[in-house]
Amino acid sequence: MKKLLTVLAVVFVVLVILAGAVHWASTRNEQPAPPGGQPAPPGGQAAPANPPGCVDYEVVAIPGTWESRADDDPNAPKANPNSLMLGITGPLQAEVPADRVKVWTVPYTAQFRNFNAQQEKTYDESREEGLQKASAELQATHQACPGTKFVLMGFSQGAVIAGDLSSNIGNGRGPVPAGSVAGVSLIADGRQELTKGKLIGKQGINGVGAEIALAPVSGLIKGIIxxxxxxxxxxxGFGELNDRVNNFCAPADLVCDAPRDVGNALQRAQDLVGANAVHAQYATNGTVVDGQTVPQYVLGWARDLVNRPLR
Known part of the structure; x- marks a missing residue:
């Protein structure tokens, strides 16, 4: 009976997380004009000189599940006009001259195969595709423009990818040196830990990322999905980039604030169901960061970073 309850608990948590992603994918993302956020320190050594035609900064944005396609245009993405990341990168492109900042949105499959979507790529495949494409873009830009600094950001599955990429870079195994990264913002990172990076805004987070909470029963998860x-x-962790990584997580968002005790999920079913929509509300939830939404904060933070002269 105990094993059965554990299996049911795992199924329940996974379904709640998936349902939150589906709910978000169907939600229209409309952003008001944002106030500024507090910038993270860009860090790194003095930038080498760039050849003509290079920009000072490149923003690499990684959308969440069902917000991107492998064949999308990274310079003008249209796969999902409701993508949370577009609410940040669109206004940024409109405000900052293109000869100073390049915005590149990672075009990856962004799927999560499950029993309701057997035709889709698996989470592992999709996540790896996103990581490889983002890494290749950073490497190519760095080779052509060694003085360009990078700003990384992602939401949900995209935050997991951006976090993994940042971990690789910060620990010396990435496509660019850590000094080339000005800052990172992760919104609802499925591998979030309060001791790694900086939590911005609400401090009432008691759980961990879903990949951490469910790791002890990963075999059961793979049997289900x-x-x-x-x-x-x-x-x-994030190594040298730790102080440049900003984490954002709404309390009770099961993607980044999952209960540590999976076996207790059934007892908390009522609360978890009520919290399911939290993951879909970052575009409108003004309580995670006081006085503004998370996309508004990240936009202000990115604006402040890219308006700084290279050093």
Missing amino acids: PGATMRGPRPD
Whole structure:
């Protein structure tokens, strides 16, 4: 009976997380004009000189599940006009001259195969595709423009990818040196830990990222949803980038604030169902960061970063 309850608890938590993503994908993202946020320190050594035609900064944005396609245009994405990331990158492109900042939205499959969508790519496949494409873009830009600084940001599955990429870079195994990264913003990171990076806004987070909470029963997860490996925490965190990584998580968002005790999920079913929509509301939820929404804050933070002269 105990094993059955654990299995049911796992199924329940996964379904709640998936349902939150579906709810978000169907929600229209309309942003008011944002006030500014507090910038993170850009860090790094003095930038080498760039050849003509290079920009000072490149913003690499990674959308969440069902917000991108592998064949989308990274310079003018249209796969999902409701993408949370477009509410940040669109206004940024409109405000900052294109000869100073390039915005590149990672075009990856962004799917999560489950029993209701057997035709889709698995979470593992989609996540790896996004990581490889983002890494290749950073490497290509750095080779052509060694003085360009990068600003990384992502939401949900995209935050997991951006976080993994930042971990690789900060620990010396990434496509660019850590000094080339000006800052990172992760919105609803499925591998979030309060001890890694900086939590911006609400401090009432008691849980961890879903991949961490469900790691002890990853075998059960893969039995329910093949190709969805729950990898646990990032073992070496963000390394040199730790102070440049901003985390955003709405309390009770099960993607980034999942209960540590999976076996207790059934007892908390009523609360979890009520919190399911939280993941879909970052575009409108003005309580995570006081006085503004998370996209508004990230836009202000990114604006402040890219308006700084290279050093």
